[in-house]
Amino acid sequence: IPVDSFDLVIFGGTGDLARRKILPGLFRRFRSGQMPAEARIIGAARSDMDDAGYRQMIREAIAEFGSEEKNDAGGIDAFLGRLHYVAIDATGDGGWSQLRDLMRDGVIRAFYFSVAPSLFGALAERLHQHGIADASSRIVVEKPFGRDLASAKALNATLAEHFDEGQIYRIDHYLGKETVQNLMAVRFGNVLFEPLWNSHYIDHIQITVAETVGVTGRGSYYDKSGAMRDMVQNHLMQLLCLIAMEPPSTYDADTVRDEKLKVIRALQPVEPHQIVRGQYEASQDGPSYRDDAENPRSFTESFLALKCHIANWRWAKVPFYIRTGKRMKARSSEIAVVFKDLGHTIFEGDTARHRNILSIRLQPNEGMDLQVTIKEPGPGGMRLVDVPLDMTFADALGPDREDAPDAYERLIMDVIRGNQTLFMRGDEVEAAWAWTDPIIEGWEARNDVPKLYDAGTAGPEDAMMLMHRDGRRWREIK
Ligand code: NAD
Secondary structure (H helix, E strand, C coil): CCCCCEEEEEECCCCHHHHHHHHHHHHHHHHHCCCCCCCEEEEEECCCCCHHHHHHHHHHHHHHHCCHHHHCHHHHHHHHCCEEEEECCCCCCCCHHHHHHHCCCCCEEEEEECCCHHHHHHHHHHHHHCCCCCCCCEEEECCCCCCCHHHHHHHHHHHHCCCCHHHEEECCHHHHCHHHHHHHHHHHHCCCCHHHCCCCCEEEEEEEEECCCCCCCCHHHHHCCHHHHHHHHHHHHHHHHHHHCCCCCCCCHHHHHHHHHHHHHHECCCCHHHEEEEEEECECCECCHHHHCCCCCCCCCCEEEEEECECCCCCCCCCEEEEEECCECCCEEEEEEEECCCCCCCCCCCCCCCCCEEEEEEECCCEEEEEEEEECCCCCCCCEEEEEEEEEHHHHHCHHHHHCCCHHHHHHHHHHHCCCCCCECHHHHHHHHHHHHHHHHHHHHCCCCCEEEECCECCCHHHHHHHHCCCCCCCCCC
16 A cells, blocks of 8 residues: 655665665665655765766665565666755755655654754754744654763754654654564464463563674674664564563554553563673684674673563563674574463473473564474374464465565655554653663672673673573574
């Protein structure tokens, strides 16, 4: 279904994110017919360039970063015809009237701030000063949204000077992933799960986001951030909220976000012994974190594992274990809901521990499986075995899936539709920092030194101990 017509301005339209994700994504939406044929996309950045130069840049970006659609030469030409370019310095006065002249009346105006957050204020102010943005315009802002509570509050305040909360779309691309939305469909669209979704039946939850890449090329940025700020405060926290939140009364933006906010506010402080920070060492396939970050004395964590609790009735005494790291053994992201053991078995001689585990895979092979116990086939009597009831979305939903939007495309279309459900609200972001800040301040005050781990592993030994101490085990990263 096509969205309403729009003019989308991408500030930072020549940057890495625009070339790698935003424009190839928009091209896919154009091909699918969801982007109206007369919609306009205007790249705006500092480089001096004309429309033809920008179209050539994006042609090359689609060739490099697009998937199968990059062979659609006719489609690319038509899409590039929708592109314009204006040279604008966010902090200067040139280019704004040209931008205003390019924007059409009577269509949705959206502004994607794909630039450093230090420029958000200047952009917001000039959009108003030059009469380009109005009360129905939308702005999209990228991570990082602050580096602590104070800076996030300041950013929120800056944006609030010119835009209402209902106009601000803070992207967390994890929320745009198909599986993440399916998590809500499974929880709230089935009768099976909700009765079991609490401390009576769930032993613990594990969330893992493991990457194989290091920080090569973006080390100087990452070194000031680390896994807590770069991954946990935003992406993992959002996943945790969707798992833990109470059922919203309707699937609408503020109702869903109200419930997520309650989860973040109920998160208990984390004690030092419940956290393991790690940093990767050199191995035969790559340099150490410190070499990648070009900081021989860096104490920044490229890995983090922690255990936390949510102080409410549903989750009383249920630990949430979360971990994320770079240069790990596989690229794999998963949420696992591990149910409690059976209290009693009727099968004589069966001493194995059988557990139901609902595993929600974000990557690879987006999908879910539910581990159930069945009888091992054959004449051996009542021998039990655990097998997955597997639903890999690509298999289950067939070839149409090829056309399914990826996270960025879906979220941009939601901006045009005016649907904020999958975007973070300002108070959510602040609450997440309010929980994260004392943890970071704690390790800074202790001069905590991250534990080293070999690249290509599951992280430092201490992270294993975090669970072993509780008689539990991390799921294998594969
Ligand atoms: P980049 O350095 O590749 O590109 C920056 C863009 O901003 C360029 O187009 C540049 O011309 C423009 N720019 C810089 N200063 C400007 C100014 N004064 N006025 C106007 N334009 C200016 O950066 P990027 O990787 O594309 O990231 C953009 C934003 O998205 C950043 O906030 C980053 O943190 C965020 N982000 C990037 C990624 C990614 O994968 N690259 C992922 C998540 C978030």
